[in-house]
Amino acid sequence: MNIFHVIVLAIIEGLTEFLPVSSTGHMVVASSLMGIGKDEFVKLFEIVIQLGAILSVVVLYFKRFFRSFKFYIKLVVGVIPAVIFGVLFKSKIQMLLENPLVVGAALVVGGVVLLFVDDWFKKPTITKEEDISYLTALKIGFFQCLAMIPGVSRSASSIIGGMSQKLSRMAAAEFSFFLAVPTMFGATLKDVYDFYKDGGISQADLYQDIKFLLVGSLIAFIVALLAIKSFITFLERKGFKVFGWYRIIAGIIIIILYYTGNALNTI
Template identity: 40%
Template sequence: MADWLAAIILGLVEGLTEFIPVSSTGHLLLAKSLMGLENEPWDTFIVMIQLGAILAVVALYFGRLWKVLIGLPGKDPAARRFAISVLLAFFPSALIGLLFHDFIKTVLFNPTVVCVSLILGGIALIALERWAPQPREHDAMKFSAKTALGVGLFQCLSIIPGVSRSGATIVGGLLLGVDKRAAAEFSFFLAIPTMVGAFGLDFWESREMLTGDVLTLIAIGFVVSFVSGLIIVKTMLDFVTKHGFAPFAWWRIAVGAVGLALLQAGLIG
């Protein structure tokens, strides 16, 4: 397969899965393995194109985010509260990511871990659809410090490929009494510093291998993930409000089961 076509496919996978609780990293690793893209530049590629999808959130929420940004110097209480909540939620996973970055990439980035995590995460979402506590918080920009930190601690689970960053934060939000829409929306906001940090770390560590050809492929994947991410962010909240998270749960279980079958057959590895 031509490298440019692989970049487009992986960009689509990233943009379509980053903001739904199915694990974009897990899907990217499985897709990469199916296409036989096992060399190092592609591992860096799948991390760096995630920034394209994250910029889709910035574009769609620019008005609200800009209001927060200009409100901080003037000590606007609402802006300060939102900024603190995002930073509190971001800190735990940032610390874990810095401490265990090499271990995550060398040990946990494998299809078996991904498939098992997809299935277990799907089961957890189904259980939450039935037994989630009554929501007490309904505005993603007005979380209490306790709720924000709790969501951030749940995000630490997403260091395991296949768990899903958005899935972990949404599950954490639901367990902490956040309604479905607000849990999904806060996951969008938290993705911004989290994925920018991951992008910066990988960019620095991989800077020597970022040749012209590799940067061209990253640019292709970046643009495709941005456009497809825009579509998902626009439709995600309404879909969750109407249908909940069960469809994503069953998708996770199906993909994980198919992945394990392919592993058993020796078609991926």
Template identity: 40%
Template sequence: MPILLIAIILGIVEGVTEFLPVSSTGHLILATELLGFDAEKWGAFNVIIQLGAILAIVVLYWRTFWAVLEGLLRKNPMSWRFVRNIVIGFVPSAILGVLLIDNIEALLGNAVVVAWALIVGGFAILAIERFARPGEIVGVAEMPLRTVAGVGLIQCLSMIPGVSRSGATILGGLSLGVERRTAAEFSFFLAIPTMLGATTLEILRHHDALLAGAGDVGFGTVAIGFVVSFIVAIVVVKAFVAYISRHGFAPFAWYRIVAGAAALAWLTLR
């Protein structure tokens, strides 16, 4: 398969799944396995193109970020609480990510782990949907420190491929009393420093291979996946926010269970 087509396919997968509670990393790993790609060769690519999807959040919510910036300059307490909450929510995964980077990279090539994580995560979503009380906390700046720290700790579970960073943070927020839309938007905003950190680590660790285009997966190929994931993510995020504002997460849970079971069966029988 032409490498350009591979980059486009993976870019589409990333853009569609990054902000849905279905695990973008898990889907990228399964895509490389299903289509017969060398998972190790595409590992850095899969992480770095997530930054394209993150850029979509910056574009879609630029008014929010601009208002926060203006508020910081005016010493507005709400703006400072917004930034405080993003930083505190990011810190646990930043520390754990640096400490466990080698272990995390080892898991990135394990499709069986992804399949099981999809299934278990699906049932977890159904449980939270069933038992969590309606959230009363509205607005990222209004989230208390205890809730923010809890979501940050829960986000660390997403270092297991297949768990889903967005799923962990959104459902973590819901279980801690955060309203649906706020939980989703906090997840989006938290993704920015989280994925910037993960991408920086990957570039530093694999800079020479990417610059040389080792195995044809160089910065040019990454750029194509980046652009595709950016465009697709803009469309998906708009639709996702509109959907969850009115409906629940159960369809995503059942999708995870079916997809994980199908992947597990295929991996076992192939």
């Protein structure tokens, strides 16, 4: 992995983290095409820079994070399913992360869902976070767990989960952003700890790895700041269909490349 790879992956992460297109899926494919998909540090890098992008939410919604204690309880309740499923199925999740075919299939299936989701949930009754109950937060948390399959998209699964619980598109998107903060913070700490505990790094590489993680996180953070507001505005006006068609086309291309002997199948 070099600084070019760092910049490319960080930009992809910042652009796609909050879009319902799967940032993890895009990074898996990109790292495979660049020939670094088998690198264990790259897998760690892709998790850590997601936290960098997620922290942009704290900056943009700073006041919301200091409004009430109930807000934090909802986030804790919402992240419980991810903690449980993450612990139980981590090894299987890691295997899925190594398969671009899974990404392609998940993109297509998720894209088809996004074509119809605006028609399925037309009458929301919850338009702000304060009206979200603890039970609703827990249900959205279970939907978020679907994103453990690369290509599904954490943003898409949690937003759709919110809309299924009568949240408006705006309220569902914002709560998805909020829920991402503790989810990705926990995932990052766990992966960093496991990586270094298992001897995944030598002392000689420590400085370079830290530099790559910091630079990648900073780039993802800046790009995500610009992407969030644009996404919210677009979502309010246009809905999900554009993202649905994008996912279907991208997924089909990935599947074709995989089966035609492209570098994707060497991951």
